[in-house]
Amino acid sequence: MEFFERFAVPNPNPAIYASMVAIVVVSLAIIIGLTYFKKWGYLWREWLTTVDHKKIGMMYLISALLMLFRGGVDALMLRAQLSMPDNKLLDPQHYNEVFSTHGIVMIIFMAMPFIFAFMNLIVPLQIGARDVAFPRLNAISFWLFAAGAMLFNISFVIGGSPDAGWTSYFPLAGTEFSESVGTNYYMIAIQISGIGSLMTGINMITTILKMRAPGMTLMKMPMFTWASFMACVIIIFAFPVLTIALLMGTTDRLFATNFFTTTNGGMDMLWANFFWVWGHPEVYILILPAFGIYSEVISTFSGRNLYGYKSMVGSMVIISLLSFLVWTHHFFTMGQGALTNSIFSISTMAIAVPTGVKIFNWLLTMWKGKIRFTVPMLYSVGFIPLFTIGGVTGVMLAMSAADYQYHNTMFLVAHFHNTIIPGVVFAMLAGLTYYWPKMFGFMLNERIGKWGFWFLSIGFVLAFFPMYITGLNGQARRMYTYSEATGFGPLNFVAFIGAGLMAIAFCLIVYNIFYSIKHSPRNVGDDPWNARSLEWATHNPVPEYNFARTPHVASSEAFWDAKKHGHELFKGEIEEIHMPNYSGVPFIMGVIFFICGFSFVFSLWIPAIVSLIGIFACMVLRSFEKDDGRLISVEEIKATESKFESAEEIKTAVSTYGGANS
Amino acid sequence: MKELFPVKQVGGYLFSLVLTIVALIVYFMDFSFPVAMTILLVTAFVQAAVQLVLFMHAGETEDGTAIYTNVLYGIIIAMVTIIGSLLIFVWDM
C-alpha cells in the first residue's frame, strides 16, 4: 500500500475526485465505443500510424482545441475566485495550482500545437511539396507532444499539479518549498513536448529550404511560409536553452544537484535567466505564425496583394534576431545596474519598430482593396486595434524604470493577454475558419462564427482592460484573494463577466463545428474564398498526395496568377507519385516516452531505465529498417482527380463565399 | 592523380593533430589560468571549424550558404546570450 501512497493527490477536493470519476468514465466510454463500432483498426491504420502532414496537422488541431478547453476552465475558476473580495471558492493552494496549470497548458499545450497544426497543414501546400522533409520525424514530434500533454494533464489526479507558476522560479520550485511531485511533472512533461517542438523546427526549416516547387525562390514564398520559417529559426535556437534548463531543474529536484539552489554554490537567478532566454523568443515563436495567418487572410479578403512584401519579410527576420536580445526585460527588478536595464530597455523597445511596420503594411493592404467581412477577416480586423494596444503597453513595460511599478501586477497580465489573445488566439480561430474547407471540404457556418467573434472580442475587452487599471492601483498578479478595502472588487467583477462571455464564445465556436458538420453544404469547390496563394491550387479536401502534378511558380501569389493572368501552374503529364510509408513506431515511442516520463516523475527507477532502453531500441531499429516508401500509380491519381472534377461541375458557378454578406 | 589524392583532408588531419598537441601542452606546462584558457578556447574553436569545413563537408554542396548562415547566426546568438548574462550577473550587479 505504501507504494501507492505516492500517487495520492496531496491537496484533494471534491472537484478533483469528480474529475477522476469523469476521466475514468470517458476513457471507458471511448474504449467501449471503439470496440462496439469496430474502429480500432481504422484508428490505428489511419491516424495512430499516419505520417501524412495533413492528418498530423489535424491531430494537433484537435489537441489544441481540447487543451483550450482545459485551460479555459482553469481560467474561469481563477476569474470566479477573484470576482469578489475575500471569496472562498478556491483556497490558496488550489488557486496556485490552477493558475500554474492554466499558464503552462495555454502556452505549451494549446498555443504551440495550434501553430504546429497550421505549419503542418499549410506549409507543404504553400510551397507545393508532397509532405514535410522528414515525415516520420514529424509523427514522432506529434506523439512526443501528445505524451507530454497527457503526462501534464494527469498531474492533477495523480500526485498533484505544479504550483509554482508557469515560470516556476527557483527556489520556490525547488524541493524545499515545493515538495509534491507537481513540479516534476512540469519539468518532465515540458521537456518531452519541447523535444518534439525542436524536431518540428528542424523539420520545417528543412522542408522550406529544400522542397519548394520549381520557380519558388525564397522571396516568392507566401507570407505564412515565411512566418513559419522564421518561427522555426527561433525554435531551433531557443528550445535547446529550455531543454538544458529543464534538465538542470530536473536533476536539482530528483538528484539533489545544486544548480538553482540558494546554497552550496547554486544560483536561483540563473533559472530566471535561462527561463527567459527561452521564454521571450517563445512569445515570438507564437506570434510570428499568427502574423503569417493574418497576412494571408487580410490579403485574400481585401482582394489585393500584400503591401510591402519585402518589408514584411525583413521585419520578421529582424524580429527573429531581436527576440534574442531582450530577455532581461522580464526581470528588470532583479538588482542589476542601471546600465544593463538601459541596454535591454532600448533593445526591447526596438522590437516595436518592425512590429509597427507590419501593422501599417496590413492597413495598407486594405487600402484600395475590396474588403469582404468574412469570419476570418473579422478576426483580423479585430486583431489590428487590439494587438496595437497590447504592443504599446509592451513598450510601456519596456521602460525599465516605470516597469518597477508594473512588474508582477495585473498590468503585466493585461499586457500579455492583450498580445496573446488578439494576437495568437484570434489568428488561430481565423486560420481555423479560413482553412476549414481546405481540411474537410465544407465551410463553417458564417453566422454562428460571427456571433462567436463578437462574444470573444467584447468578452476580451471586458475581461482584460480592467486589469490595466487594477494593476496601476496596486493589484499584484497571482494573489488568490484581496480585501474589500483595496477597491479592486468592481473591476474584477467586470473581468469575470468578460471571462464568461469568452467562455460562451468558445462554446459557440465548438457548436459551430458540430452544426456545420451536420448542416453545411458539401462540395464548396476548390476556391471558396477567392484566395491567392498556392495552397488553394489543389482540391478541397486535399488528396493525400497534395498536388497531382508539381506546380510551377512565378510569384508569391501563384494561384492568383493562374486565375487572373493565365499563368500555367501545372505542366506536363501526371506521373507516379512517391509517398512515405505509414509507421507505428512514432506512436509506440510516444507511449514509451510517456511511461518514461511518468517513472521519472515518481522516481520509479526500474521502469525509467527500461523505458529509456526502449526509446533507444526504437531509434536503433529505425536505422536498420529499410523503407523505400510506396508509389501511387497514375491510374489511381487520375481516378481521384476525376472525382474532384465531377464534384466541381456539380457545384456550378456559385459566387464566391462571403462575397454577398459583406 | 591530383584529383584522387585528398590533399585538403590529409592536411586537415595533420592540422587537427597539431591543434590537439598544442592543447595537450597546456596540460604539461605551467601557464597562468588566463593564458591556458585562451589557448584551449582558441584551439577548440579552430578544431571545430576544421571538422565542420573539411570533414563534415560544410560548404561543398549547394547548401553552403545556408549552413554558414546558420552557424554564424548560432554564434551571434550564443555570444549575445553569454555576454548579456555576464553583464547581468557579473559586470553590472
Place this chain on the structure above:
Amino acid sequence: MKLKGTLLLLLSMLVVFLSGCEPLLVLDPKGPQAERQASDIMISIGIMAFIVIVVMVLLVYMLVKYRASRLPDDYEPPHIEGNPILEGILIGVPIIIVAILSFITVKSNYIVESTPEGYEDQEPLVIYASSSNWKWHFSYPEQDIETVNYLYIPTDRPIEFKLYSFGPITSFWIPQLGGQKYAMADMVTTLHLAADTPGEYMGRNANFSGKGFAENTFTVTAMTQTKFDEWVDEVHETAEPLTEDTFEQLLEPGHLGRMTFTGTHLGFSPAPEHEHSDDEMDSGEEHKMHAEKEREMHTEHAAHE
C-alpha cells in the same frame, strides 16, 4: 459598429483612468522615485494613446472606404508593390518615438537607482528588509530596532533598503513611494526610496512566493523626523530584545501580526555575502561602518552580544 464601440469604450476608460475618481496608487506618488515613475508612465500613456488613435483612424478609414458593399461590382483592386518612401516614413516615425522614450528611460534608470533627487546631501537611513514565508522583517541597524510586518520611516530623508530573503524570491513594493525590487536568498539588492508626505502606505511582496503570498503585506507609516525619533525612544523603552531563538521561531512559515523588538537579527543571522554594487559603492560601505558603530553603541539591547 465594432470599431466605434471599441473606440468609445477605450476613450471612456481612458477618461476614468486619467481623471480617476480616486487616484490609482501608482499614479498618486508620495515620494520622488514614485513621482518620476508616475511621470514616465503618464508620458508614455500619452504617446501610446496617440499611436493607438492613429492606427484606429487609419483602420476605420480603410474599412469604411474600401468595403466591398460600397464599391462597384466590377472594381478590381490594383496590384501595389510597396513604396520605399512611404515605408521609410513608417519606419522612421516609430524610431523617433522609441528614441524619445529611450532617452527618458535611461535617465530615469539612473535616477531610480541612486539616492532620490533633492536628497543627495543627506545621510540615507539604511533599513534591511528581509522576507520569510510570509512575513517581512525590518531591521534598523542605526536605531538598533527590528519590526515585523510594519515599517516606520521619517519623511524628507532618503532611505536605502537592503533587500534579501529567507525563502523564495520575493519583491519589495511600496507603490506610492516607488517601484519594486526582488529580495533573494543569495544576495542583497538595494532600493532607494524617500517619502515626501507623512501618511500610511500599502506595502507588499509582489512576487509570487507560495501559499501565503496574498497576505504577505505590510504597512508603511511615514512621519516627521521628530515623531520618528520619539518612536525609536519608545521602542527602546518598551520592546523586548530579539534573541536568536525568537528569530528562528519568527522564520517558521506562517503569518504574524505586527511585532517590535530591540536589537536586530543581523548579528546572528547576517545578510547574504554577495552585495550588489551600486553606483556609490563607497558610500554604501560607509553606511555599513556607520551602522556597525551604531550597533555597538546599543550593545545593552542587542541580544547577540
